[in-house]
Amino acid sequence: MTDLAPNDSNAPPYSVSELAFALKRTLEDRYGFVRLRGELSKVTHHSNGHVYLTIKDDKSAIDGVVWKGNVRGLGVRPEHGLEVIVTGKITTYPAGSRYQIVIDSMEAAGVGALLAQLERLKAKLADEGLFAPERKKPLPSMPAVVGVITSPTGAVIRDILHRIRDRWPCQVLVWPCVVQGDAAAGQVSAAIRGFNAIEPGGPVPRPDILIVARGGGSVEDLWAFNDEGLARTVAEGTIPLISAVGHETDTTLIDFVSDRRAPTPTAAAEMATPVLAELRALISDFDRRLNRSGARLIEDRRTRLMGAARGLPRPDDILALAQQRFDIASGRLDAALHRNTSVHAQELLKVTARLTPDALRRQHATKADRLADLGARLNACGTRAPERARTHARLPVLWERLQSAGKRRLVRAEDQLANLDKLRQSLNPRRPMELGFALVRKADGTIIRSSAALALGDHVSLQFADGEREAVIGNEGPAPSSAPPARPAPAPPRPKPMPPKTDQGDLF
Template sequence: MSDLPPTDSNAPPYSVSELAFALKRTLEDRYGFVRLRGELSKVTHHSNGHVYLTIKDDKAAIDGVVWKGNVRSLGVRPEHGLEVIVTGKITTYPAGSRYQIVIDSMEAAGVGALLAQLERLKAKLAAEGLFAPERKRPLPSMPAVVGVITSPTGAVIRDILHRIRDRWPCQVLVWPCVVQGDAAAAQVSGAIRGFNAIAPGGPVPRPDILIVARGGGSVEDLWAFNDEALARTVAEGTIPLISAVGHETDTTLIDFVSDRRAPTPTAAAEMATPVLAELRALISDFDRRLNRSGARLIEDRRTRLTSAARGLPRPDDILALAQQRFDIASGRLDAALQRNTAVHAQDLLKVTARLTPDVLARQRTIKGERLADLGRRLQACGIRAPERAAAHARLPALWERLRAAGQRRLSRAEDQLTSLDKLRQSLNPERPLELGFALVRKSDGTLARSAADLVAGERVNLKFKLGDRDAVIDGQGAIPPPTPAPAPAPKPRPRPHAPPTEQGDLF
């Protein structure tokens, strides 16, 4: 059956859907593969992943759609104003009676368009602060491990390894990846994240510095390093990174985000590593300078010490007088010791002359006579030895009774003192002030005890618990009834008389 209606006027009519789908098949068969060049406008990234856009030139425009499965494979990111060349097929949207192009691939129309897109992306990242100098990390001066992200088959990796081997003995870890084409940006981003994910102290050493390197090429060859996702991955990394993409005149987006840009991969190896021979020469120079400085310092101190020593007296002159005094004293020591021994020997003879047995015997006789006389006197008083022993036995009980009586007396005195203190507090004229009352004193300082003591216009002083105030009597108030006389102070309780204690004979 033909898609076109027959010319016979008696032919059955098409339905709207039949005509719409017939036109759809015709366009898809006739224009199943179309390359279209134009400028993008009305670019919409839908939440479901599809991209809707319009391709136009100066005379016409056509709608386009990129299905979600083809978005990631596009050569460039669809943006408003970008001139592109797209490949796809023409189809229609039957529900809206309009035709559109289903885009399978997209590439920039020329270098000018790529550079314009790069400038827009560069301005966006610069506004976010990814190019700020203060966020750039310093490079380590003496790295132990260097990570290199590049192609394992090119001349770049050989140049880097050769340069590092000549300059600095360190370990080099190479993460192989492609550096050109659609997959380059994703692989380089994965390598950067992989190096940053290595934990310190693990089986694989963590690099101290990273180098992303690639040889020179055209703008299209280096375009993978202008990827926005790659730039953000470099900015999020924690390991310092050197960008060495292309030759010195080539500039990519990763150069602005990295911590340092190298004009060539060989220059990146020189930036990342010091020269061991230069460090050895520098240390040797520091050692020579240190030795010379130490020698000059010692010589200066020796000169100053020699100059100061000229003003000091000679040690022999200082010790001569003391040596002479020592000699004189040592010469007199023997004679002095002999005289001292003789004097003490004479004193000992004088003492030993008095220390005779007769003196001790005489003293013992005198003491014995005194003791016998005391015994005779006790017998004359009628006190026998057993009674004296009984009196001595009663002494501890008597002492205990005396101590108990003293404690009772002290307790009674303490009770009387407590009662007197309570009476003193109750008679304190300022105690009512704590309850909110006030003392009224006349101008002469006497205390006003009743209203009759005050006259109108008289100045008085009111004393409160906290501070006092002056006042003036301003009227005749009713005379209150006389205040009853205060109760007489309680008389102290008479002390109870301690029961008489019998005190026996001490003997």
């Protein structure tokens, strides 16, 4: 019998693609549902939303992928070094001849892994400054509206309402949401954003403070409050927030970001509200202390006033001397009025002695003589009528000459006034200072006219056109040769010569 070569076999040959996809179908049929436990490494969050990673143990490793639609439903956020349990199917990547697991769900492998993930997230947020004390907002002392974010069914909301009702009468707004499970972080974040979005003065009152509350539980039960998105939402809020998640020993990520952490929900209600009875007692105490302080102040002022009054003289003693001076002055005033009346009466008698009928007759006779003389002169003028006519004919000519002479005199007066003004400006002591010169005075105000009048170290004042400056005389030295020569002082303007007199004559 003759041996047949392999290429002579009757088996049909596979193409590379046929073999690759045949292996892919075989793996998917055989390992369509697989739970795999291992440590995550090489975690890559792609820009299209998919997550590529590697799951390994101490001996082997397998590639994995989480498609974009399944990323939000994962129980934990994929991070390097996290030990997880994933569920999915085994498939191949034909283009690279390698197999991988397509992950549908992911959960932490244990409490230790969850805590390790929490510590890494806590360190990341701390580096960003979300836990800094300076960014925490102070709580209002007397809130009018308190917002509570918790489950509407349970003992937590009843404890908070009961405690607030006993302590402080205010309005309480409850935003119901689940506080456990995958949907808890999203609902609590939405409630915080909703309360912060309420505008002041709107139909729904804006809370002055928020309380996020939940009862105690295991680490897995409280894990929703370790969500990174919830922590960032709390940090971005503008309303002060109190975290009351779990009991005294329970600590979640929201406790570090919130403005105040309460050990229990009841303690959160006590932190958010004051005690009305205590405030009333405090106000009453303040009122009593204010009344006592006012009474002590008034009594102290009364005592000081009485002490000062004992050191002051009596009003009668102060007025006695003035009263005495007034009595003396009033007595002298009566006698002075009588003497003044007598003196004026004597002066009146002296004047009336000169007012006699003979003096009046003499004045009358003198006036009559002057009147008769004027009448005689008027009669004499009546006989010189032609001469008066000639005089009237010359009046227009005389009037023109008078106007010409007056204008010339006014021109000469204006020229003299202009010359005097120029002379005044040239003699003005402030004009040289407007040209850049300064007036030097000693400390006593004496004007310095020579450098010999100054000594080294003397204090002088330099008066310029726009103000004064103080200076001290320094060392003497030769004037620099490059200095420009001093300009001579401008000579006072000469007055204009008077116009020559014309042989006009004098009209007067």
